Amino acid sequence: MKKLLLLCICTAFTFSAKAQTEDKKWNVGLNGGIIQYNGDLGRDWYQTDKASYGFVGVSVSRYLWDFLDVNATYSRGTLGYDSGTTGFKSDFSAVGLNLRWNLINQKYAIRPYVFGGIGAILFDRQLNFHKEKIDTAFPTVGGGINIRLTPELTLNLQETFMYTNNDSRDGVVSGKKDDYLMHTAGLSYSFGKKKDADNDGVSDSKDKCPDTPAGVSVDKNGCPVDKDNDGVADYLDACPDVAGSVMMNGCPDKDNDGVADVNDRCPDVAGTVALKGCPDSDNDGVADLDDKCPSTKAGTKVDASGCALDNDKDGVNNEEDRCPDNFGPVSLKGCPDTDGDGVADIDDRCPTVKGTIVNKGCPEIAKQDAVRITYIASKLFFENNSDKLKVASLVLLDELTTILNKYEGANLFIDGHTDSNGSDDFNMVLSQKRTNSVRSYMIGKGISESRITATGFGESKPVADNKTSLGRAKNRRVELKINY
Numbered sequence: 001m002k003k004l005l006l007l008c009i010c011t012a013f014t015f016s017a018k019a020q021t022e023d024k025k026w027n028v029g030l031n032g033g034i035i036q037y038n039g040d041l042g043r044d045w046y047q048t049d050k051a052s053y054g055f056v057g058v059s060v061s062r063y064l065w066d067f068l069d070v071n072a073t074y075s076r077g078t079l080g081y082d083s084g085t086t087g088f089k090s091d092f093s094a095v096g097l098n099l100r101w102n103l104i105n106q107k108y109a110i111r112p113y114v115f116g117g118i119g120a121i122l123f124d125r126q127l128n129f130h131k132e133k134i135d136t137a138f139p140t141v142g143g144g145i146n147i148r149l150t151p152e153l154t155l156n157l158q159e160t161f162m163y164t165n166n167d168s169r170d171g172v173v174s175g176k177k178d179d180y181l182m183h184t185a186g187l188s189y190s191f192g193k194k195k196d197a198d199n200d201g202v203s204d205s206k207d208k209c210p211d212t213p214a215g216v217s218v219d220k221n222g223c224p225v226d227k228d229n230d231g232v233a234d235y236l237d238a239c240p241d242v243a244g245s246v247m248m249n250g251c252p253d254k255d256n257d258g259v260a261d262v263n264d265r266c267p268d269v270a271g272t273v274a275l276k277g278c279p280d281s282d283n284d285g286v287a288d289l290d291d292k293c294p295s296t297k298a299g300t301k302v303d304a305s306g307c308a309l310d311n312d313k314d315g316v317n318n319e320e321d322r323c324p325d326n327f328g329p330v331s332l333k334g335c336p337d338t339d340g341d342g343v344a345d346i347d348d349r350c351p352t353v354k355g356t357i358v359n360k361g362c363p364e365i366a367k368q369d370a371v372r373i374t375y376i377a378s379k380l381f382f383e384n385n386s387d388k389l390k391v392a393s394l395v396l397l398d399e400l401t402t403i404l405n406k407y408e409g410a411n412l413f414i415d416g417h418t419d420s421n422g423s424d425d426f427n428m429v430l431s432q433k434r435t436n437s438v439r440s441y442m443i444g445k446g447i448s449e450s451r452i453t454a455t456g457f458g459e460s461k462p463v464a465d466n467k468t469s470l471g472r473a474k475n476r477r478v479e480l481k482i483n484y
Helices: 002-019 367-378 391-406 424-444 469-475
Strands: 026-039 053-065 068-082 087-102 110-123 134-148 153-164 179-191 411-417 452-456 477-483
Touching: 026 068, 053 179, 087 134, 367 391, 367 477, 391 424, 391 477, 411 424, 424 452, 424 477
Parallel strands: 411 452
Antiparallel strands: 026 053, 026 179, 053 068, 068 087, 087 110, 110 134, 134 153, 153 179, 411 477
16 A cells, blocks of 8 residues: 555656646646555566556646656555455555656656655555554655646656555565555646746746847747847847848948948948048048049158159158168068078078078078087986086087077077976976076076076976886986077
């Protein structure tokens, strides 16, 4: 009986959960079904050749979340077992409380679920009258499926397994505790008042735009209609049928000049707001569309022919000449290139030595010098756990100074690394101090401090396995890089 009650509870709970929503949080249901016994007398779960016992019930449930409901039930019926030679039978009344987890959300018409709960069963007739008439059912577990027939009405099918605390309802005092399986079907109805603060026909629980002004057409999410999907609602869109931008009140601006195409005198060419979207190449306040001399800037000094002055006569007028007082080619905007390497002197880090554009006018670093720099880096050593350079390393740094002096425009980058022995903070500080020692020595040898960058990385960039002595030795290193 106790298990029967639990079954009823679960069944009712199932009915209410499916149709319930955030708007319709309350649900009532009617249900019924068949109870089968499993205990000391035998087992008729899923058997069709034994006597059948049924029940009816009612339920009240409450929506908690899209996937979770709570349900209270009352059931009335008969449970028992009849093997032909032995058996029992008893009427019962039951109450229960369950929680159910829906496996998919409420937008689907068919929703499977699982549940669990507790209950109590009051038996009307007992085989052993000295026993108490109430059993507890814990746990009650099971699963089922809800099928939405209408927005309010739901059909439920459910299987409930009930495990009781009593072993004597079947007349056998000591042995297996009495368990029950309930096969349930029912209908339930959900009700509640939909909240719609902005009266747009979409409930607050689903309304993504709850403050829509009165009278504005909205979509299924409660947001103002935006036919052209440009992020500006139609009721605010100056061009509701053509996608535009928020800045342009929903109108397009093809040339992105800040003037909507509907107001732009030159919609295909970027211009200024003051000139209604038209450009003014010479900045004289007259749009090119109306300007007879569109290439002369306002206020520019001109010669007798009306052309802009060119002081150095290099074919580049003063307004465009980066070096207006020095003759230079047009390709370099009027600036000279003393060493003829294609880099103007004002940009050339090595103006008297022919170099490359990539190296900002400085020559490529010779391969043998690059190889030597790598070798020098591999032979820089310090006193143990110290940033003091060993004497042998100073000779190599003097050689490095000589190489740097050959490439006056080049910069030196000093990267210091340690192995994993010691703490991270200690290694980081030690690597920085060591690179600073190298930098200080180079500055002392006459290399400009602006040309040298020293960075300590601690143990963060190993090149070998720190678990071996050879690997740790490789990780304790200084790397030297020279470039422009």
